[in-house]
Amino acid sequence: MAFDQQVFREYALRRHTYGELKACGLGAQVAQHVIKKVVDAHTTLRANIRAGNLAGKRKAKAESTPIGFRPAAAQPFDDRCLSWQHDARTVSIWTVYGRLRGIPFTGHPGQLKTMREHRRGESDLVCENGTWFLLATCEIPERERFEPVDWIGVDRGIVNLATTSDGDNYQGRRLSRYRRWHARKRAELQAKNTKSATRRLKRRARMEARHATHVNHKISKQVVAVAERTGRGIALEQLDGIRDRVRLHRHQRATLTTWPFRQLGTHIAYKARRAGVPLLEVDARYTSQMCPRCRHTERSNRPTRDSFLCRRCGLAGPADVVAAVNVRDRARSAWVHVNVPDPVVWQQVDVARTPHPVAARRTQAQPFRAG
Template sequence: MQVKLIPTPEQASALEATLRTVNQAANDVSRTGFERCGLRGEVKRLRSECYAELKDRGLGAQAAQHVIKRVADAYATLRGNIHHGNLGKTGSNRRVKAESKPIEFRLNAAHTFDNRCLSWNYDQRTVSIWTVHGRLKNVAFAASPSDLRTLIEHRRGESDLVFRDSKWFLLAVCEIPEQPEFEPRDGVGVDRGINNLATTSDATNYSGRRLNRYRRWQARKKAEIQAKRTRSAARLLKKRAKREARHAAHINHSIAKDVVAVAQRTERGIALEDLKGIRERVTVRRDQRATQSSWPFHQLGAFIAYKARRVGVPVIEVDAAYTSQRCPLRGCGHTERANRPTRDFFSCRRCGLAGPADVVAGVNVRDRARSAWVFVNMPQPT
């Protein structure tokens, strides 16, 4: 959970100095470990090499341990990426660059605090946090009543101190138990798209018209700013990209919340199209490539899945092939590209069934899920 801190100017200065100090220390540990251990930056080896030096620099015991663990985790991630080929083959420029120098941390990168370094006062809505200038007490934070209740009941373990867009946040780990899944009476099929972000088999449509206008406006502003080719323009582009990503996430959260609420109220499961590899399988016009590649379809599905797990709604993914070209009428099932003469309209060439194409796709997704749920619930052979 993201909790916004409201520090005073003096407290903000101490927090800034803390992040700068611990990240400088992490860079020093990274360089030392790279020189003496290469990419094998394991916790025990780094602790024996660097712990005493970190203590001499004024870091507390817990802060020093967290710095060492951050560096070790970063090198473990790098080794994993190399092993799985995520940085290219042996000898590729990207892999050689990663292997030839120590990992570097940004001076304002997030840092981890455990319960010894950070304590919460929920009644006063304040935290007490360790800094290089001593313990800061009564640092105010903002939280809605529901968020505060979640923190009180479910917060566990560590929290990350984050400085982003001139604001301070604590990312607190909350362990919320999942509800057991109920046996669905039926399913709600969800078809995801660009012009209609989501359409359910109940004919509920979440239109993307306003979002598409917003994104076209953002694209025009992006082109204007890119034409300036200055450092300030680059910073502004990064800021606007984050704003657009937050806007998309907000819309996906709203859609996912509504879909899960309907499924929970009607005791139905949720069926989604399996869109893995959709960008490689589907060919679109040149003017639609950027739109298709940039909209977070996977994020919407992930939001629906995790919100459903919290309330026990079963979710299943089904094959997405021809869901908008197949007639959903029982006894027909005719599949043909001509069944969809336009983007928004479906008309079966065999039986004459007609309607909105996205609703038809949602119904087909639901029908495929029905068969899958029957299969899943069948007793398995021993």
């Protein structure tokens, strides 16, 4: 009806279809959910077309055919259609065959506790590979942000997914090896070019995405836990548009495309908000080429990917740790600039960071300490 009448607004579509849905046996609340689901699907389709995600034959096919739904497609339920009994750990849910009561559910103890205390709004019933899941929305209040005593700089990369200014290194070697293994299996399945191979490709893609998400969750959890325990804030680089700013060889494109830096930053951001940890994003330019002691910036300061050696003062150390220290120092300056309005104090901070003329003339290599 929405496609035939070209009616994509909820209240307008309700005038055309609400009576017919009620006559089919649907309740008032469920009928409104069905209408809203169709409207949301058309809204998503138009947004994808405007964003350029659909083009050519795919765009023509999407615009010329009505939207369909699978029999096991996700369905939203509010508290009128779905009720939770947390003590008995069962749910009562409305279906087209009547209300089903006493359906047991399970989950991780921590997640069950969070759902009992903070569940709000609708829940979605989803079928994944023959297993039914209820996705409950929880609204968790944020803690009040504390005043940081210092900052932890976090440098995100491909070889090392995250490196902190404390020297903690979260390597991405195992994730890269896992992705290469999936790439080989993906090539074998693509060569078969059958429907069964296509289904297996989709399943493997979901497995790979879940694994990368799990790795990012573990890294972000550890970084936020250290910041919360030590009373420090977290500083990240602004990496927006980094894929558009670099030109890579063909064999490097897949590695950069699958680099989950944005997801890691998102995980760190929301975990920091839950813990009340301050978070800052600073400029990422030349963080891996600038010396944190004398501020000398030169491309040759980084002779290899893993090492840093300042050509002016001789400071040497791991390149990723040096970049994380530069991120931390920029967060310190930005926080002082924002929270200390007195220009005299700001000037004193700059003077204190000016390199000593004698130290600037040193050329021998010296070990780097992150503190």
